[in-house]
Amino acid sequence: EAEVAQSPRYKITEKSQAVAFWCDPISGHATLYWYRQILGQGPELLVQFQDESVVDDSQLPKDRFSAERLKGVDSTLKIQPAELGDSAMYLCASSLGRSGYEQYFGPGTRLTVT
Amino acid sequence: AQRVTQPEKLLSVFKGAPVELKCNYSYSGSPELFWYVQYSRQRLQLLLRHISRESIKGFTADLNKGETSFHLKKPFAQEEDSAMYYCALHNTNAGKSTFGDGTTLTVKP
Numbered sequence: 025e026a027e028v029a030q031s032p033r034y035k036i037t038e039k040s041q042a043v044a045f046w047c048d049p050i051s052g053h054a055t056l057y058w059y060r061q062i063l064g065q066g067p068e069l070l071v072q073f074q075d076e077s078v079v080d081d082s083q084l085p086k087d088r089f090s091a092e093r094l095k096g097v098d099s100t101l102k103i104q105p106a107e108l109g110d111s112a113m114y115l116c117a118s119s120l121g122r123s124g125y126e127q128y129f130g131p132g133t134r135l136t137v138t
Numbered sequence: 139a140q141r142v143t144q145p146e147k148l149l150s151v152f153k154g155a156p157v158e159l160k161c162n163y164s165y166s167g168s169p170e171l172f173w174y175v176q177y178s179r180q181r182l183q184l185l186l187r188h189i190s191r192e193s194i195k196g197f198t199a200d201l202n203k204g205e206t207s208f209h210l211k212k213p214f215a216q217e218e219d220s221a222m223y224y225c226a227l228h229n230t231n232a233g234k235s236t237f238g239d240g241t242t243l244t245v246k247p
Contacts, residue, residue, distance in 0.1 A: 080232065
């Protein structure tokens with residue numbers, strides 16, 4: 025069964041360093057989501073792509089976070105510079121479309137900023 | 139602004155007892171509502187959606203627009219139901235999803 029892949033699974037970095045996460049959605053899924061999940065909270069949407077276009081990045085801290093999905097397939101989320109408050113689980117999900125479709129989640133990347 | 143509230147962080151019941159996980163939402167349009175579940179050491183996965191009106195693993199959820207609720211219910215809880223449950227609202231206009239903070243369900247033997 026096809027699954028969403030993410031790497032790395034764990035990342036420890038020092039504050040002020042750059043860090044990048046990668047996501048490979050299920051083949052054929054046009055919509056890709058990046059979420060941040062702080063311990064004890066639900067996933068918070070950071071950015072949503074439809075194919076290669078960003079359709080929602082209203083919660084993305086654009087001064088330090090960037091995301092791209094150049095060919096409308098896999099995606100990269102970058103943080104530069106990382107801050108202590110960025111420590112969280114970063115989840116990627118994909119779905120066939122934007123409305124009414126099930127989201128399939130990856131295993132997540134656990135980021136610790138020291 | 140859309141919001142999802144799950145008032146109970148923790149819920150503990152005995153095996154065979156009924157269980158209800160509460161979810162309230164605020165949204166001005168017609169919402170699409172989902173329940174996602176995360177079992178220990180597994181990834182988040184869809185449990186059910188209000189559109190399909192189906193029962194999954196014995197769970198059901200009814201959308202009550204008057205009370206803006208989408209509570210998840212099961213008449214007889216099983217130990218394997220122990221997990222974290224998230225209620226989610228999808229904005230059909232903007233295509234944006236909002237998740238609640240989750241309820242940890244523990245079913246005791």
